[in-house]
Amino acid sequence: MKELLLIFVPLVAAGAAALWPDNRTRPWFLPAAGLAHALLAFGLMLRPPESPFHAWFGCDPLARAMLPAVSLLFLGCAAYGVPYLRLRAERPNRVFVAGFLAALGLMSAAHMARHLGLLWIATEAVTLSSVPLLHFNNTPRAFEATWKYLLVGGTGIALSLLGSFCLGYASLHGGGAGDLTFAALMAQGTALSRPWVLIAWVLLLVGYGTKMGLAPMHTWKPDAYGEAPGIVGAMLAGGVTTVAFTAVLRVRAVVDAAGAGEVASRTLLVIGLFSMLVAALFLLSARDFKRMLAYSSVEHMGILSLGAAVGGVGLWAAFFHVWNNSMTKGALFLSAGNLRRAAGGRTIDEVSGMSVITPRSAALFVAALFAVTACPPFGPFFSELLIVKSTFATGHGWAAAFFLGCLLLAFFGLTRVVFAIVYGRPRQAAREMDHRYRETLAVVLPPAALLLLALGLGLATPNALREAWTAAVRQLSPTP
């Protein structure tokens, strides 16, 4: 029951928001629905149901491990959304609010999908519902970004559809009855036709990898994250990527069961390291601080992929990292949004001295920078250290060294841009913007709260979360 509510509460709220006449009070739907959703998600995590709701979908351990993170992030963004939309009162926000809420509902559906086809539909729906969000700023560049998102994302979706068909055929070929739920596919195990499974794996990895933003399928990310409002970027980077990651993990479990686990791990490893390298190199010459965040997201997707490749403790650490990533990216994007508005510019050539103009957002941005580059005591330090440790323990010493090297290069790039923006003397444009986009408590508290969560996750990971992740790992690799 709760599972259905998880999907329908946001969708109903989306519908209601679409019908709501008043532009000024419509944003309140966001925190309302977000709070309800979060309560439901945490309720499900703390008191898991004995059996899944339905064969095709239900809150199985994997969903329970990931969905609350998305929910929490949404809550933070929603709390930010109210003052944000008030600041942007000149734009009609009907489509925005409805689309945002619809995206939440559909993301919940995608997490809980236990059927290959349903997963694809839900993911496609998430893509479609987030298109109008990207376009909120209504500039030509935003339009271009949306177009690229649609096209590149669409290509990915098409590939994953093809992959789903291949996997279905593999199942048929292996004597399956046409039951395309993941549980059934895993149960077929080695009966699945190996060449078809491998083809399906590649197609699905590339397809869902495009949604995740692994290199070299990440090319839509810089434009999308750069042009979208901060709140949308946060949701995309923290929520939609999680959806795609869940999808990849589910497929991978099937591939593992089919006996091609080695290949899956290797491809994930290579793609993960490649993403990190590409991200690091691009970060070194980044100039626009919102596009920089896109590359940081690519890097973290690479880290997740690496954790998934290693398996076992690494997979557990990847779940830990999903939570850390969501919180940190939320804080980063929201504070970057504050800075962008108040600065009147977007590159390090146009912006500097933000510590004078918006001291709190700048401080949050710097603190979030430290968090995202794995400085203790923030959470990402612990999750990344755990991933490195497990990479080492499984014999991939060189991969661990490469990982650390890419982290270092990414660190250079990120600090270069962030410090250039925050320190120094403010430019003329920023001084003029100052009175219009002053830094109120309402836009500072949500990113601060998210950052505190990231800090707390590192220092005091709650037992409930740890057990949820362990359960998820067990679900994905049932055979020891």
Next chain:
Amino acid sequence: MFVHDTLLNRLKRGCATMAYPAGPAPALPERHGGALRVEAAKCQADCAACVAVCPTEAVTRPPDRRVALDLGRCLFCAECVKACPTGAITQTGDHRLAVRRREDLVLGEAGNEQLRLAGVLDEKLRRLFRRSLKLRQVSAGGCNACEADTNVLGTIGWDLGRFGIQFVASPRHADGLLITGPVSKNMELALQKTYAAVPEPRIVIAVGACAIAGGPFVGHPQVHNGAGVLLPVDLFIPGCPPHPLTILDGLIRLLGRLEESGRKTG
């Protein structure tokens, strides 16, 4: 190889320093007439031939005596010797010219036909400086001829160092000053500061016509006519410039080293 060749060369050359004062003094060149000698008795009554030709008014016929030749102002050009019809002024060829007192340089009085040469320093100073006299040279605006002839005393032929006499870099290290040049107004402050910087007991030596009385620049508004105007001078060595032998003679006579060397040769 360089060291080897140098050593061989030095060994072959042997000692190039002159024997003086243990041996005879080197001969003065032809042109150098040496000290001048004035016999006032030979002066004619109305003759002022020497006065007319002297460039620095060194020879005068003052009212209180027949003739006065101030060797301190004399440039030793020997024009007066040529001009004198009676040969009252003659060149002696004597290289010894140094005196202790300014008035000793004025010839012409009866009995003052030639120089009363320098005597030794008083006992206390003689004991201090006899074997080690460090001098600071002050070039107070002259033409540099006296400096050149003083400088040559440091070469291996003359070897001033054998007497313990040396020119030092700082007046703080010095026992006395050796002044050349007429002391231009520009150098007045420097000369006084240098003198003040020399620790006591100290001596002052004036070398050359400029340092004694202004030389060719005498009477010019930009010079003080000689060091004696500003400082107490202990030794005067006239000449323009004085021959190195004259300077050397003056210095070692001051220190009383001449008698010793003389005693050595017996």
Next chain:
Amino acid sequence: MNMNDFSATLLTCALGAYVAGIVGALLFQRAEKLANGVGFGLAAAGGVCGIFACASSLATGAATASQSFALFPSLIPYVRFGLRADALGCFFGMVVSLLGVALSIYSLGYVRGYYGHKNAGVLGAFFNLLLLATTLVFLADNAFFFLIAWELMALSAYCLVSFEHEHAETRNAGVLFFIMSHLGTGCLILGFLLLFQASGSYGFEGFHALGDKMPAARRNVVFLLFLIGFGVKAGMVPLHIWLPAAHPVAPSNVSALMSGVLIKTGIYGLARVCFDFLGTPPNWWGVTVLTLGTISAVLGVLYALMEHDLKRLLAYHSIENIGIILMGLGAALMFLHSGHPVLASLALIAGLYHTLNHAVFKALLFLGAGAVLHATHTRNMEDLGGLAKRMRWTTLCFLVGAVAISALPPLNGFVSEWLTYQSLLQGFGTTTSLIRLMFPLSGAMLALTGALAAACFVKAFGVTFLGQPRGDHARQAREVPFPMLLGQGILVAACVFLGLFPTVFLKLFDPLTRQLTGQQLSQQLTMADGLVLSGGPAQGGTVSTPGIALMLLCLLPVPLTLWALFARRAGTRIGPTWDCGQRGLTPQMQYTATGFSKPLRMIFKALFRPRREVQREYDFSPYFTTTLRFESHVEEVFQTRIYRPLRWLVLRASRRLRALQAGSLQAYLIYIFVTLLALLLFAL
């Protein structure tokens, strides 16, 4: 737990004081004086507790067999906040606490200069955080906690270095420091992971003598990783480029702490890894460390000579002294390999004693430089001069520091360098292979370093404090407030005591060497009831610093008596300084720092590659110049030959890659299909 209860309580008090300092300083941010007093007062209190805790632990010998105890229960599953106060950790803990006390007292006066335009509370909070993190680094008992404390230390040091971030120079220095620190930490993580792989746990107790159980190739990799990781932090050439950038721009109390303690964390790490974790070393480890130490020492002092920024000069001297410490450690490693544990202990004692001494006198010098900066607002020696008459006490303290760092008896620098010489020279007889030539060679280089260091401090002291003031700031300098003098005074007293009574302090090294090399040398190194220091029973020399001090004191009356007897009678005449007959002495007639070092710049031309540019303007004759512009450059070899090309390469790769994000949708789609094909081929 075996650790003395008294010490454990004091240690907890110290850490608690630091935490209270952080909280208090931040709480009272608005009230500057209160924030200053609370923050630095608590830091000083923490330092005092720390000194007593560590010193008593070392003295009572409890440190040799101490168990670790958990600081507080941890909520993170695999991280245990455990502390282990063993001898090595206690020794370094003592160093950081001593410096903490002196520097905190100094800061009480120094921070007054920031009132009104910078946040003193934030400075106090981060200072306490740095002290806390550094103490935890020394006392941590497992790799995870060590790494957390290490990163925390780097983070707080970065924030402190960037305190005056209005200047571009400061910002760049801070970023460079942070980046190099991360490079080191990456290597450390890999190294610890390799050790964990061999040991199965993260605790340092489990790592003991692990190297003997590891295969040789892996052991070598671990050694190299830790050498790079800790070498970056220590400021070892060629990883030192952040040091001369970061130390000058930080506030002076922070520079003192960094130079005194932060770089010593690298030494602690190396000592811990090489002597505790990795067992008996192969010879090339010691040779490498010895060589790198020698190179650091010589290059450090050479570059220091060329500096005219007072704090940059001191920063390069830190590199030099780290080199000297590394020489001691490298020699100790070589002795361990060749089976001479007594000599190894001697070299280890020399290196670690020099660590303590360097911390003390370098901090003293930085505090003096800070006082000069506080009074004159400039670090440029070419604008200073004549401060001796205006800032008497600071001059005296700086002079003591300069004498100490030049290794002149009877102060502490002399003692530790003497011990280093002893160990190097005795090393010649330990083997018969050609490697033994390294020992006298290093000794010769050490002698060269000592001489150059003395020359450098003649320059630094003379140009800054003596003569006439070269500018208005120097002319108007006033003596600094009392807390700053007190802080310096504490370190002066430490320098003197460490120099005059080395035999007393040698006893502190007993538990240390017993733990690391199994030897106890204080008895063998002491003679004549503690008055004479010996270099070991076999062939060592002897020296007695109290004796030298006594001799100097006794000889001092001799010229005074002679003067009283004879000079009075001769009378005194007071006159002006000899000025070559000029109208008077002006500051322009004095040596400049650049001029003073010119002979050395010419001698070492091949290293410095000096460039000189002179531009002259004149009206009617070149003899009467109206304007003269002089520029002199010394090439920073490591930046131009190593780091800049590396950076250029990486950035070029990045820029080439940017071309891929061309904006063309078709290109993006092609990438996807190419990836698809590649993966298909790879998988099938």
